[in-house]
Amino acid sequence: MPGLLHYLVLSALLFAFGVYGLLTRRNLVAMLLCVELVLNAAALNFVAFHRFLFHGDPAGAVFPILIIAVAAAEAAVALAIVIAQFRHTHNLDARAADTLHG
């Protein structure tokens, strides 16, 4: 029977994958996808704690809903910025986006 620790380790692995991708990817959309991995790792932790340690306290189920809502808002804004940048520079390289760099 998988316990709390199984889920925590899986979530930590997913988090590490997301951070690795965030550090190595240079494409803006790919970086956004890696952020989604990190957010999902956090949501998985909430649900695991809520299920195994807090006897189904609804707080543990409400926070993943808030995380999903924030992730949707974040994806909408980030993709709008990506489209705007692509229109200006025809490039999705994160290092090319240095117009505000002093």
Added chain:
Amino acid sequence: MTLETVFFYLMAAFILFSAFFVVTARNLFRCAMGLAAVLIGIAGLYLLMDAQFLSAIQVAVYVGGVVVLVVFAILMVEDVTQKEFLRSPFSRNVASGIIAELLLAVVAGAAIVQGFGPPHPERSAAQVREIGRALLETGPGGFALPFEVISLVLVAALVGAVTIAGRPGEHDDPKGGR
């Protein structure tokens, strides 16, 4: 080894394989498909933890909404068949791998050292009714304020996204001024 254990390990392997795909695939469209696979796998784990409502939301909002949005954006801005995908230098990959590994060691190590004791004898997950009450409850243990704030955040994000991504000059008066 129960059926639940087998299902957990199958799902975990599926999620990690897809996550690896998201992080390393050179084709952006395949990255997005890998993310969809990760999200579906996590929805399966939610089902395994008796959180059916969260599982349904995960599939409906994430896979049906966010991933579709990402795919649209990819198709709009990038030639997905391009071969020259930007990659970081090897030294940066190694350094990032070490950092990610250290983070993994700290987080997983903390969870293992802490231990958290045996699980609650009567394990259960919140039902839809309890989640709905908690979302609209104003007293202690209620989440009415976060619920309202998140709706404001969503409206602001959507209006902002339309404003940013709209064609420049579309809403502007050509003679200056708005």
